[in-house]
Amino acid sequence: MATILKTKDLMIEVARQLFARFGFTNTTMNDIADASKKGRRTLYTYFKNKDEIYHAVIERELHGLWHDLELVKRLPISAEEKLMTMMLTHLDKIKDLVLRNGSLRAEFFKDIWLVEQVRMDFDRKEILQLEELLREGKLTGHFSVENTRLTAYLLQNIVKGMEVPFISGAYRSQGTVDEIRQVVRHFLLHGLMQPSKGEYE
Template identity: 55%
Template sequence: MSISKTRQKLVDVARQLFAKNGIANTTMNDIAVASGKGRRTLYTYFNRKEDVYSAVIESELERLSDKLDEVAGMKMRPQDKIIELIYTHLSMIRETVVRNGNLRAEFFRNIWMVEKVRKKFDEDE
């Protein structure tokens, strides 16, 4: 498994654990065990749980960005494209909230961290 695939697996597993158990109830060891990787591998990519959480936020924003890029590349009238972009944006937000269970409350409790990570996304958008 390549470095980026290993990192992405860790992020995906962490997102699932955070969504199920919440951030406070998920440890770095839980992430390592659930991913089938050792703690050493996890700490190779992330220094602390907050770094994993940031990577989860980035991953969710990347999903949104990829979907918006897909819509932006469609051949359609500009006014239809704007409507489709708005619809896609709102749909992806709803999907993110639904798929992240307990994690959605953390997004609001730690809104400053979400906003910090989202700043780059906003600039790209």
């Protein structure tokens, strides 16, 4: 079993390196088989086609992001700080993931729908993670949230929506990371509405 996993992991890493260097479109299954020195038959034992191995590459990369988010969740800090740190960690790690994979950067921007299909399971887990954090914040009095599931879903979509401008650097024309953090923090804690007179009295 260990040998099978080692062989599969090798092929995934070889594919990642080829995708990063030449791009998904310009890499063939033959290229992956040759570079892994395992042969076409062995490669097709684990993966039916190139899309399947691409999915495995992205899933493994996202597993690293998930590990980092889980570490943040265990930090001895307030629920508010955990939420902000998790959102910024998400953006930083997604940026690192895309940029370190060279030509996959173009694939990320060009075929975002394919990426969406691959990351469905990760998104589902992240929503559950955020929901758990929101419930924790309610118990400690940091958050006042009626529907934690819906709020978690919206937060996850907010941070996803920030990915492309964050990776491309477009956000720099709008503000620094610290300024973005302050705006997001204010929005999460206070919303857009001015408090009515006497609300906090």
